[in-house]
Amino acid sequence: MNNAPGPTIIMDTRSTTTRSVRFSINGVARDATIETCVTLLDLLREEFGLTGTKKGCDHGQCGACTVLIDGKRINSCLVLAVSRDGAEITTIEGIGSPDKRHPVQEAFIRHDALQCGYCTPGQICSAIGLISEGRARTREEIREAMSGNLCRCGAYIGIVDAIEEVLVALRGKPVP
């Protein structure tokens, strides 16, 4: 496919290349009948209206589309939705709420870890994945483990500060 803009294919009733899928998205069962070539990212945004997950590069190079699939952070732009049929998906819409923000969201606000905010849903999903992996501890390890999330505004120092603070606060406690 070239990079020319065009409609996202979700469902073409003439095609035989469709499938019914069911996901648990942010704890809610969601069904859809989709073209087999639809990515999880396009399914979330175009079919389910969950536009918190962002399309940046659409090629696994920027991390804006990061979601949690069965608890693991993954680029949703490179996942064929049919291939993950039945999975539990967590998107930014399922993380915290305006009244009760997730500790990572609180820390991002406190440390000014964003400017335009476009990469932030992916950053937050990725940070939550990093914390549950339990391997990054030092600032250098956090930077390395977050290298799959680009921020064109350059809020990297705030992002690392925020994640480091949450890691320190969580030491010895279960991951939220």
Place this chain on the structure above:
Amino acid sequence: MRRFEYLRAASIEEAIARLGDDSGAQLLAGGTNLVDLMKYDVATPTTIIDINDLPLREIGQTANGGLRIGALVTNAEVACHAAVESHYPLLASAILAGASAQLRNAATVAGNLMQRTRCAYFYDVATACNKRMPGSGCPARDGLNRNHAILGASNACVATHPSDMCVALAAIEATVIVKGPEGTRAISLAEFHRLPGETPQQDTILRHDEIVLGIELPPTPEAPRYSYLKIRDRLSYAFALVSAAVLLAIDDGVISMAQVALGGVAHKPWRNTAAEVLLVGRTASRGNFDQFASILLSPAVALSDNGYKIELARRTVVRALEQAASRTPQLQSDKRIH
């Protein structure tokens, strides 16, 4: 992305049979490379055979005390596995040097073996490319070739293999286990990938109707001397300009074993076992490492923009050998090179 028929294989035999019936079919595992290639119209499978239900997710001991890793084990699972960390830290380190945490959570062992080059001309369907469209030509040979091969290239293709994992597997001397209609065969990692020659469209010797079942690592002592040193344009999340995977054994200051593979320099992980033999019986000294690296790089040929790689590769090999010898392997989080 073009439409395709989608089939979820229920058994290894079904996947093999469907591959044999359909020349336009491709296997899908993690999808991190294939889906990207399909978006660019570089890969145009008419059928996708999804193998994610197949029982290929195990890591376990082989009969001879080595380690067997299933085709669908993710890169992250391999790198974080206790037996890999203790006995094959070179493999763990190389995997962690590659891609990003998100990609490693989806990408699989088999997908990593089968990933295609990142040559910009291969990816751009508006240009010629002998790998993508055999016989159309190679614009990289006289074009933008800063990232391209200095060893083993041909007139038809100067692309490099992009994997970090495979460079470590070449040094470790892993075996790829594959299955086809006639049964199972074991292919050494060194034989699995091929040089481009006149048929650069073939990255590996895997046949269309064969499926990778997994890899086997030979038995090895705990805590070997090793280092994986990767040099790239930015400190993380970039393909190698040059990388070196080193395994060393030293007894009383004398080298008893040296296995060294280079990444980013050829169409496959590059080894020269004849040169490695020359290190055995000699002291682990800078002078001996220099001499070895010069022999390793002696057949290197520069294109218009990648001549820097020859000296860079030479120095990377020497530094990685020194790191391995002193038991100070390159860390993949702290990027300072000691």
